[in-house]
Amino acid sequence: MMPLLTVHGLSMRFGGVTALHQVDFTVQPGSITALIGPNGAGKTTVFNCVTGFYRASSGTIHLQDEYQQAEGIDLLALLGEPLQWSDLWQPHRLSQRLYYKMFGGPHLVNRVGVARTFQNIRLFNELTVMENLLVAQHNQVDSGLLSGLLSSRRFRAYEQAAVARASAWLRFFDLLPEANRLAGELPYGYQRRLEMARALCTQPRLLCLDEPAAGLNPNETKALSQLILTLRERFAITILLIEHDMGMVMDISDHLVVLEHGEVIARGKPEQIQQDPRVLAAYLGTQTAEKGGL
Amino acid sequence: AVEPIKIGVAGPLSGSDASFGEQFWRGAEQAAADLNAAGGVLGRPLQVIKADDACEPKQASAVASRLVDREKVVAVVGHFCSSSTIPASAIYADAGVLMMTPGSTNPLVTERKLSTVFRMCGRDDQQGVVGADFVVQRLKAERIAVLHDKTTYGQGLANAMMTRLHALGKKEVLFEGLTRGEKDFNALVTKIKSVQADAVYFGGYHSEAGPLVRQMREQGMKAPLISGDGIFSEVLVTAAGGPAYVDGVYMTFGADPRNIPTGRGLVELFRKNGYEPEGYTLYSYATLQAIVAAMKATQSTDGEKLAQWLHNNAVETVMGKKAWDSKGDLQVSDYVMYRWDDKGKYKEVE
Amino acid sequence: MSESRSASAVTPEPLLRVHEICAGYGAIEALHGISLQVQSGEIVALIGANGAGKSSLLMSICANPPARKGKIFFAGQDITVLATHQIARLGVAHVPEGRRVFTYMTVAENLAMGLMALPEQANHGLLQAGGGADPEQIYHLFPRLRERAQQRAGTLSGGEQQMLAIGRALMSRPRLLLLDEPSLGLAPQIMGRIFATLRDIVKEGTTIFLVEQNANQALQLADRAYVLVNGRITLSGTGKELLASPEIRKAYLGGH
Amino acid sequence: MSSRVSRALRVAVVALLLFAPITGLVLSGYQLSIHWQRPLWLAAAVLVGYFTLSWLMQHLGWLDRFAASRSAVQPTATIGLSGPRPVWIGAAILFALLLPFVLGKYAVSVAILALIYLLLGLGLNIVVGLAGLLDLGFVAFYAVGAYTYALGYHYFHLSFWLALPLGALLAALFGMILGFPVLRLHGDYLAIVTLGFGEIIRLVLNNWVSVTGGPNGVSVPFPTLLGLEFNRKAKQGGVPIHEFFAVEYSSDHRSLFLYFLLLIVVALLILMVIRLKRMPIGRAWEALRENEVACRSLGIHHVTVKLSAFGLGAMVGGVGGVFFAALQGFVNPTSFTFFESAYILAIVVLGGMGSTTGVIGAALLLTVLPELLRDFSDYRVLSVGIAMVLMMVWRPRGLRQRRRPFFVIPAQDLPKAPVAVSQGVAEQ
Amino acid sequence: MDIYIVGQQLVNGLVLGSTYGLIAVGYTMVYGIIGMINFAHGEIYMISAYLTAIFLALASYFGLQSVPVVLLLVLFATVFLTALYGWSVEQIAYRPLRHSNRLAPLISAIGISLILQNYIRISQGARNQGVPPVLDGVWRIPSSAIDQHFIQITYLQSLIVVTALASMALLTWIIHRTALGRACRATQQDRIMANLLGVDTDRIISVVFVMGAAMAAVAGMLVTLNYGSFDFYIGFLMGIKAFTAAVLGGIGSLPGAMLGGVVLGLAESFFAGFVNSDYKDVFAFSLLILFLIFRPSGFLGVPEVEKV
Numbered sequence A: 001m002m003p004l005l006t007v008h009g010l011s012m013r014f015g016g017v018t019a020l021h022q023v024d025f026t027v028q029p030g031s032i033t034a035l036i037g038p039n040g041a042g043k044t045t046v047f048n049c050v051t052g053f054y055r056a057s058s059g060t061i062h063l064q065d066e067y068q069q070a071e072g073i074d075l076l077a078l079l080g081e082p083l084q085w086s087d088l089w090q091p092h093r094l095s096q097r098l099y100y101k102m103f104g105g106p107h108l109v110n111r112v113g114v115a116r117t118f119q120n121i122r123l124f125n126e127l128t129v130m131e132n133l134l135v136a137q138h139n140q141v142d143s144g145l146l147s148g149l150l151s152s153r154r155f156r157a158y159e160q161a162a163v164a165r166a167s168a169w170l171r172f173f174d175l176l177p178e179a180n181r182l183a184g185e186l187p188y189g190y191q192r193r194l195e196m197a198r199a200l201c202t203q204p205r206l207l208c209l210d211e212p213a214a215g216l217n218p219n220e221t222k223a224l225s226q227l228i229l230t231l232r233e234r235f236a237i238t239i240l241l242i243e244h245d246m247g248m249v250m251d252i253s254d255h256l257v258v259l260e261h262g263e264v265i266a267r268g269k270p271e272q273i274q275q276d277p278r279v280l281a282a283y284l285g286t287q288t289a290e291k292g293g294l
Numbered sequence B: 001a002v003e004p005i006k007i008g009v010a011g012p013l014s015g016s017d018a019s020f021g022e023q024f025w026r027g028a029e030q031a032a033a034d035l036n037a038a039g040g041v042l043g044r045p046l047q048v049i050k051a052d053d054a055c056e057p058k059q060a061s062a063v064a065s066r067l068v069d070r071e072k073v074v075a076v077v078g079h080f081c082s083s084s085t086i087p088a089s090a091i092y093a094d095a096g097v098l099m100m101t102p103g104s105t106n107p108l109v110t111e112r113k114l115s116t117v118f119r120m121c122g123r124d125d126q127q128g129v130v131g132a133d134f135v136v137q138r139l140k141a142e143r144i145a146v147l148h149d150k151t152t153y154g155q156g157l158a159n160a161m162m163t164r165l166h167a168l169g170k171k172e173v174l175f176e177g178l179t180r181g182e183k184d185f186n187a188l189v190t191k192i193k194s195v196q197a198d199a200v201y202f203g204g205y206h207s208e209a210g211p212l213v214r215q216m217r218e219q220g221m222k223a224p225l226i227s228g229d230g231i232f233s234e235v236l237v238t239a240a241g242g243p244a245y246v247d248g249v250y251m252t253f254g255a256d257p258r259n260i261p262t263g264r265g266l267v268e269l270f271r272k273n274g275y276e277p278e279g280y281t282l283y284s285y286a287t288l289q290a291i292v293a294a295m296k297a298t299q300s301t302d303g304e305k306l307a308q309w310l311h312n313n314a315v316e317t318v319m320g321k322k323a324w325d326s327k328g329d330l331q332v333s334d335y336v337m338y339r340w341d342d343k344g345k346y347k348e349v350e
Numbered sequence C: 001m002s003e004s005r006s007a008s009a010v011t012p013e014p015l016l017r018v019h020e021i022c023a024g025y026g027a028i029e030a031l032h033g034i035s036l037q038v039q040s041g042e043i044v045a046l047i048g049a050n051g052a053g054k055s056s057l058l059m060s061i062c063a064n065p066p067a068r069k070g071k072i073f074f075a076g077q078d079i080t081v082l083a084t085h086q087i088a089r090l091g092v093a094h095v096p097e098g099r100r101v102f103t104y105m106t107v108a109e110n111l112a113m114g115l116m117a118l119p120e121q122a123n124h125g126l127l128q129a130g131g132g133a134d135p136e137q138i139y140h141l142f143p144r145l146r147e148r149a150q151q152r153a154g155t156l157s158g159g160e161q162q163m164l165a166i167g168r169a170l171m172s173r174p175r176l177l178l179l180d181e182p183s184l185g186l187a188p189q190i191m192g193r194i195f196a197t198l199r200d201i202v203k204e205g206t207t208i209f210l211v212e213q214n215a216n217q218a219l220q221l222a223d224r225a226y227v228l229v230n231g232r233i234t235l236s237g238t239g240k241e242l243l244a245s246p247e248i249r250k251a252y253l254g255g256h
Numbered sequence D: 001m002s003s004r005v006s007r008a009l010r011v012a013v014v015a016l017l018l019f020a021p022i023t024g025l026v027l028s029g030y031q032l033s034i035h036w037q038r039p040l041w042l043a044a045a046v047l048v049g050y051f052t053l054s055w056l057m058q059h060l061g062w063l064d065r066f067a068a069s070r071s072a073v074q075p076t077a078t079i080g081l082s083g084p085r086p087v088w089i090g091a092a093i094l095f096a097l098l099l100p101f102v103l104g105k106y107a108v109s110v111a112i113l114a115l116i117y118l119l120l121g122l123g124l125n126i127v128v129g130l131a132g133l134l135d136l137g138f139v140a141f142y143a144v145g146a147y148t149y150a151l152g153y154h155y156f157h158l159s160f161w162l163a164l165p166l167g168a169l170l171a172a173l174f175g176m177i178l179g180f181p182v183l184r185l186h187g188d189y190l191a192i193v194t195l196g197f198g199e200i201i202r203l204v205l206n207n208w209v210s211v212t213g214g215p216n217g218v219s220v221p222f223p224t225l226l227g228l229e230f231n232r233k234a235k236q237g238g239v240p241i242h243e244f245f246a247v248e249y250s251s252d253h254r255s256l257f258l259y260f261l262l263l264i265v266v267a268l269l270i271l272m273v274i275r276l277k278r279m280p281i282g283r284a285w286e287a288l289r290e291n292e293v294a295c296r297s298l299g300i301h302h303v304t305v306k307l308s309a310f311g312l313g314a315m316v317g318g319v320g321g322v323f324f325a326a327l328q329g330f331v332n333p334t335s336f337t338f339f340e341s342a343y344i345l346a347i348v349v350l351g352g353m354g355s356t357t358g359v360i361g362a363a364l365l366l367t368v369l370p371e372l373l374r375d376f377s378d379y380r381v382l383s384v385g386i387a388m389v390l391m392m393v394w395r396p397r398g399l400r401q402r403r404r405p406f407f408v409i410p411a412q413d414l415p416k417a418p419v420a421v422s423q424g425v426a427e428q
Numbered sequence E: 001m002d003i004y005i006v007g008q009q010l011v012n013g014l015v016l017g018s019t020y021g022l023i024a025v026g027y028t029m030v031y032g033i034i035g036m037i038n039f040a041h042g043e044i045y046m047i048s049a050y051l052t053a054i055f056l057a058l059a060s061y062f063g064l065q066s067v068p069v070v071l072l073l074v075l076f077a078t079v080f081l082t083a084l085y086g087w088s089v090e091q092i093a094y095r096p097l098r099h100s101n102r103l104a105p106l107i108s109a110i111g112i113s114l115i116l117q118n119y120i121r122i123s124q125g126a127r128n129q130g131v132p133p134v135l136d137g138v139w140r141i142p143s144s145a146i147d148q149h150f151i152q153i154t155y156l157q158s159l160i161v162v163t164a165l166a167s168m169a170l171l172t173w174i175i176h177r178t179a180l181g182r183a184c185r186a187t188q189q190d191r192i193m194a195n196l197l198g199v200d201t202d203r204i205i206s207v208v209f210v211m212g213a214a215m216a217a218v219a220g221m222l223v224t225l226n227y228g229s230f231d232f233y234i235g236f237l238m239g240i241k242a243f244t245a246a247v248l249g250g251i252g253s254l255p256g257a258m259l260g261g262v263v264l265g266l267a268e269s270f271f272a273g274f275v276n277s278d279y280k281d282v283f284a285f286s287l288l289i290l291f292l293i294f295r296p297s298g299f300l301g302v303p304e305v306e307k308v
Ligand SMILES: Nc1ncnc2c1ncn2[C@@H]1O[C@H](COP(=O)(O)OP(=O)(O)OP(=O)(O)O)[C@@H](O)[C@H]1O
Pocket: A014, A017, A018, A019, A037, A038, A039, A040, A041, A042, A043, A044, A045, A046, A119, C148, C155, C156, C157, C158, C159, C160, C185, E305, E306, E307
């Protein structure tokens, strides 16, 4: 099957620090792929490159498009690339580059179906939980300024659908009672789930979760694992996951990619990775690995 | 008790021009006190009402409506800044209230021919002429730099001066504006120096003229500075940083009211109260005198009637005899040239 | 329960004594009459579900938000009346939820900030160049931080920031260390190292009060533990007791 | 008790130190005139004031409330249905309609000014309160509106009714022109750039004498109503309205006309703002204020969203400008100083950022109050300053907090799982 | 164009820029710690001008003659009282607003600046005030045989430049090298965390206000002595210029404030001197805008790179 996401030769440098070096991996549609590695290995940086917040120093990132064309969508192009001389005799390319240079950015990456959560939670703190979810549906609800100002029937219908969709996701994450609270005053664990719900409201094909289980107790982590599995099964959402909770990772993921010092040191099925000596040395540590399956 | 006759005194009592507003108020207040001591008008006492426009057109309009509609004044002494006087005068004219400004010299104030609008001072176009004539004929200056402070008043004055300069067949070597409220004009002074001006004409107020002349002298320029009534104030000396710096500054002004015999007693009175009646203080005093004279003569407070009378009659004031033309300007403008000396005093130039 | 009573019989005055405090935010009350004690030299853990009020309790001990009712004693002194910075200067260090590193400062400067709580620095030494204290131990504990010593803390990875927050709190060698989910975002290996370190520093005289979601590890580590449910303490006991308790296993450990 | 006395004494000593040189030693020329009683009186006043205040606070329970509001905790916003109750709205409308007939002409002129400021406040509220972009040069758009009408009339005989949309459009255009390059800037850099832009506009208006008349300004005719003029004699080639209706001429007609026109415009605007806040675009503004990164991760293009806020705010400013020009009959650059921007900002902040009701209250307060204070003459501006500080201290979060909309979620007729999404995804 | 003119404009710009810089430092310090634009800072500077004149007059009233003694006494008294003003303003108008939104102190600052202006106007009168010339004297470098061709700098002007540089260096050292400075920066970035670490943030904020006011006092005194005249309104324009300078240099950075001031001063001088003084402010502001578009955090500001 053609992969949903293909990352090839991805490198990222910050001044002197090389955060990523020649990273290659793919994400199959409908899979749960986990990205693991020690602290500072570059996992979040991979996310940032994929979702367009950082402009990769080199490499390519492609997302399979809806018609499954061979090359897919070049995510890096959406961010706007520097103009090149060769563009001069390719007016179409030129116009496209100019367009992306002016209007490109991470928001376009989201619009082609990639949503994410953040390691440091980023909610709209002064908005209510429900409003947080409605903001996420901005692009779907947008029905024109005038129709909104006049509160047309169409607009109200859209709005109602958005609220319904948001409520459904809130129920999914068991947050419905909090719908009218301010997001900023929720406890940490709720905020994490709210962020996931918000990302899902943008109707993504690929959902990137950065440590979703941080701050959850083992019981809650279990429940979350279940939810993630449901997401894949019921809603056909592909998931790319960063997580340090090995129990969870080993339970739910189909495929693992291990990073260390910005380089991929192993990839494969959970069982393989658990035995891989390099991974054991670099990341899991020998004793923890035994308890991994907790 | 008898209902007092209310007269508004409007000017900038706050903001950067507050010192002129203070002069207006002091003069009018004293005049009202004196007139009341003499028995008031039409058997009623005078009451002056302070109104602050901060030299802002918006506030001037607000103040004008308030004076007219709330306070029900019958006449107004004010405003000061021409940009305030112009919109405010429209409101007074509309309500038929007499307005006489002691200090707005911009031609536009009376050029709009509003029937109840007068002024107690000259016009910039008259003042500029005197200035230009003096620079060319008396100082024999060849290279003249003309500066202004980008206000209605300052720019108007500088333009009037230039028009006359061109009529006299001369051309300025520099024409530029500076910003009110700044103190550092060194760059401009260096520039004046570099064009080798032998006279500098400045349309503006003393708060900028002071630092300007000081910085000219500090940079070794000896050319005279000529200006208008905006710098007519002893404060020029403090603003310039000492009497040594104002030596060789010239300015046009009406015949100094403080030197007019009729005014001498009044000046003494002011000084006794610890106030130097400089600038527009006596103008403001005289303005109130003129208004009251008209009331006495017509036995009325109706703006139109007062205006009618003022257009046709002369009034004896503390500043001498004054009469107005059909626009409301003074018939005789008596601009003369003064020169400051190194003691910080000024004298009329013979 | 019986454990803690007998413990208080041995040492009459615990290092930290929280007596029936209520605290909250605006109209919301998050803590409803909490009482607990931490003896000198102990590791005490606090566990509870999301939103139980664990972080609120830790912050309340630092008077932010201050307790509305009840009293808090630290080493016998009533600290309910003190301001946050005064409490910190008594030797209470805090690793707060969300790390809160100073993003525009370098790692080294962040560590030096940990010294601000030392009384001599707080009162007299403000004009000294500072930084005289030794971050070496911290760097030894987290070698990663040494590599990044001159990097701005805001650009660190999440786990590195967590290390920094812990390191900063350790700098002043506090008498009481309040830890709010120290394992958050840390790789398993580092986590093991941190828990080992916590045991060590207790030996050096620091007392630890710990909120931890990784209940398994926390209960293994802790001498005693409390369970918080909806702003109320419902259970307490030694770590082992709680670890063995079926309710706890069901509610927090994901056991069956 | 004694600690209060000693504190009060300390305060008095500080007050004495502060007042002694400035009020006690008055400069005249290079000499001083000494008024030694003045600082003593002032310090005594401070002493007494401090004493009574602290006594009052303690005995009337103010202290507790103050202490509570000062605590380090950030109080949470209360959530409730947004907007005041209909009774109040009705009363406000009734009052606005009756005002000219009850309070007289002067009140109308004050009210007109208040409405113009309200307009500006609402405009700036979109930019600052909702979108969180600190704009210190709002007056630029106001100036653009005013000069559009003034110069438009001067050169092309543009009528008020044409100038109104044109001024709005032009101001919006200026907003976008300014907005596009500077939206990369964050927080206070944006503030200074907008401040600079405001100053540039004013300075150009002032210096470009040949076109704008410079400091002399431009005069502006009063608007006509369907070709009917509000003058005693027709000037713009129309018919004076009093002749048309065969009534006596009165200058009151003008202000009444302007007042009601403004009332309609402001009412429409308020409705618009209330709607906007509940529309996707309004929510996007607020979201952007809260967290730009998160917004971008959700597919919101920050530049266009910010620009829309900037443009819309500027447009409202432009409308305000056209009205201002019509009211004044004369515009010159002195009406468009930085202070004006600051004052409008004060309206927004005092109102409680983002709250429409708050802005309405603050605009009325900040325009009516200085008028009421006119009786204080010399002390008027001082009192305005004191009032501003006191109001901020009294209500640090503004007169009214922005309330969040409350969503009622009917629990029963909800699907167990997010069906809508599942269908959406399945189709892909 | 003659070399002496260019040189003189350079000196003019440098001096003007240094005065901007001196005041900008106060803005930047206060901004650097509570993230608030202290619009009343210009008024604090204005008050220090009045205090300078009052104390100078007082000195001559008591018959003090020796110039250095007089200047030192006046400096001490002015700095002390101005700092006290700064401190009181902070206590009255900003401290109660600690937990409000970010713009509330801005409005109360505008209120304070109205209060201070009118307080001075009412107690000292609206007229221009001045100080007699003190410390006269200039250095002149002749650039050609013609006696009008020279570059000059007065003693006072050079004092302004030197003081500006020295005080900026001192403050930079404090902020970057001392524990106090670190506490300041921590307070700015996360007040609650700083508090948790034992920093008395209220005190730190007061200290910063006092330091900012003291800088304004030094500036006020030097500028007053140099230009000899002032009124109750000078704070406004100077405030805006200094604020511009602070932003140009990268707000929050002390050397940046100085650099921004000098650049602004030079830009104004050269534009006024060689192009047109009508449009010099237009030029300065356009320069600012253009510059910020290409370098969004000023000369020396920390770029806002946010780790996602
Ligand atoms: N903007 C930046 N500037 C400089 N260095 C950066 C930046 N962003 C990340 N880095 C560095 O890149 C490295 C990788 O960071 P990243 O956040 O990707 O780690 P991670 O794998 O997510 O770690 P963790 O598990 O701790 O979250 C880190 O060492 C970090 O210091």
